[in-house]
Amino acid sequence: MRFGGHETFPIRLGWLSKALILIDKASQQQQPLRALDSVEVFDALGVGRNMAKSIWHWLQVTRLAEKAVPELPALGETAVETHKGKREQSIRLTALGRLLVRRDRYLQRVGSWWALHANIVSQRDAALAWRWFFNDFPRTRFDRGHCLDEFAHYAQREFKRKLSLTTLSRDVSCMLASYSRTVPVEVDDPENASHCPLSELNLLVHFRDAAMYERGFRSRSIPPELFGYSLAVAQLGSFAEDSIQLSFNDALVVSGSPGRIFALDAEGLAALVSSTSSHSAIAFRELMHGGERVLEGPARTEVFWLNHYFDRLGATKE
Secondary structure, three states: OOOOOOOOOOOOOOHHHHHHHHHHHHHHOOOOOOOOOOHHHHHHHOOOHHHHHHHHHHHHHOOOEEEEOOOOOOOOHHHHHHHOOOOOOEEEEOHHHHHHHHHOOOOOOHHHHHHHHHHHHOOOOOOHHHHHHHHOOOOOEEOHHHHHHHHHHHHHHHHOOOOOHHHHHHHHHHHHHHHEEEEOOOOOOOOOOOOOHHHHHOOEEEEOOOOEEEOOOOOOOOOOHHHHHHHHHHOOOEEEOOEEEEEHHHHHHOOOOHHHHOOOOHHHHHHHHHHHHHOHHHOOEEEEEOOEEEEEEEOOOHHHHHHHHHHHHOOOOO
16 A cells, blocks of 8 residues: 555646546557656646646556556567566556547546546555545544544554554545535636546535535435446456346445445435436346345446446547
């Protein structure tokens, strides 16, 4: 596990889409980027060095891009040994990154952000505060101090050693800033690009005057495909050929479940599951097994779920 990487910056409007397009263009021209910390990349993204580092961090945490080491030709053991350490890593888009470049390159669809949110909070190494907050933090109303104290206790249990409170505080502050919508509403400068699109998911409210935060578990307007997507990301349920089963309770409360990461109550989860029934390719149904509510539906990849979402919206393939 590691902390930081975001350089204290939440994702900013336009960051990921600009980076996706830049990486894709470099790949198309067969001149893959080696890193995001060159002057040319700074200029293309319109940011400085620290922000470029943050963008690279968020590209990895959202699982849109990764480092790739080119394979060596079959030169024999001696030649391979000679080349060890000399292969340059390049940045490449993941399957999800390539999909979004084709279907939603400017990340204007809310389903894209729900998917990226699911990716962030399922990370086990690079976004511990995010995963902990949405999966393990029990409070629905709290202040920043309570959130930091409980995260510090959790992180120290995980690491079995004392950790820098300053480091942990930066992660908690960045996480809260990523998702919170401030009440009363602040007057926005239309030229201000510091807004984090994740706050549009309405998962967290910041009551500025009281210095309190609130996360309510309730029904939410979430595209039906995101139910299956979240199960695929978390690898929840038991699989049999191309179908998946899991209990309603597991889908509501276990770590990584849609109930936890989307902050749904039982009624909200039932509504999300029900919304899939209008589309046969993604439909989940509720069964009763031994007196327990069980959900059954298709087992598909993350790319399938998002492709179905874009197809349903009539999003153009570029």
